[in-house]
Amino acid sequence: MMMHEPLHFIGLRGTLTRNAPLARYTSWRAGGPADTLYVPADRDDLAMFLRQLPVAEPLLVLGLGSNTLVRDGGVRGTVVIMHNPGAALAVADGLVYADAGAASPKLARFAALHGCAEAEFLAGVPGTVGGALAMNAGCYGGETWRHVARVEVATREGRFVVRGPDDYVIGYRSVRLRAAGSPDGTLPDDIFTAAWFRFPVGDSSAARARIRELLARRIATQPLSLPNAGSVFRNPPGDHAARLIEACGLKGHAIGGARVSEKHANFIVNPGGKAKAADIEALIAFVRATVLAKTGVELEPEVRIVGEPTP
């Protein structure tokens, strides 16, 4: 295997770590190390980092890693962690501003406190605002991009650009840049750094009550006490992945330390944090193959799988 040359930077205020285990940065609590891990201090520090990052260096962004499986061999190149507990939230000109590193549940509570409606669904999505933008996260009838007025991104070269929703092709758990001249429109290295949301005016106490109600519903139906990454598969048109997986008798099926949740069949849990990423990936493949063989439906993963297989 080729050795990864250590990168050198100057003037940074964030935290740079070499050979950094990523399991603690993902909600599945599994996966190998990143060659280089950078946690920027803020958006200007991120830009400073990007301006010095060699163009050939592979770059992966993570928020709270709640929709990501990092393979056991880890990630060659650099991983930037956008989650920032000190991220800003604000109200200005009738819009709610959020740094991309803010946790989505915090945005939901902030919007509710400020008399906004329809942000409540984000209370149960345990990722960052940046992750919600990248995934077009949604549930209970709500969807992130329905409320986006504009976003700010940092380009791979460390330049800030403000874009509107019309610059993107938005779908079910999918967001692509509508870039001229690019057939699939993807610009994978852009990093969301902030967003401005336009939520309808609502009643603060009603919004807070709805958040409590939605969280209670989640606690009743999802295995939240065990490491997981939410829904593993996208719902096929007109059906639910969980229904198909349960109908195939897969609840409780385990490979190594990974198990299909008994509580919600579209969740794979990692009790005790013992599973290898390879166990989780093998279980994903097994569920997919079984559902295809028994029902003819090809489930597509919603979780993003990154990194190198077991060394």
Ligand SMILES: Cc1cc2nc3c(=O)[nH]c(=O)nc-3n(C[C@H](O)[C@H](O)[C@H](O)COP(=O)(O)OP(=O)(O)OC[C@H]3O[C@@H](n4cnc5c(N)ncnc54)[C@H](O)[C@@H]3O)c2cc1C
């Ligand atoms: C218990 C549980 C319940 C969940 N329920 C839901 C649900 O109801 N609805 C739903 O949609 N999802 C749900 N999820 C999945 C997940 O929380 C969402 O997809 C969330 O938006 C991911 O955010 P993150 O910061 O954790 O993203 P990560 O997992 O860190 O990243 C996900 C993807 O987004 C990209 N990304 C992250 N941040 C940025 C950024 N700043 N700029 C550019 N790209 C970025 C990453 O490169 C990666 O491709 C659930 C997960 C869990 C664990």
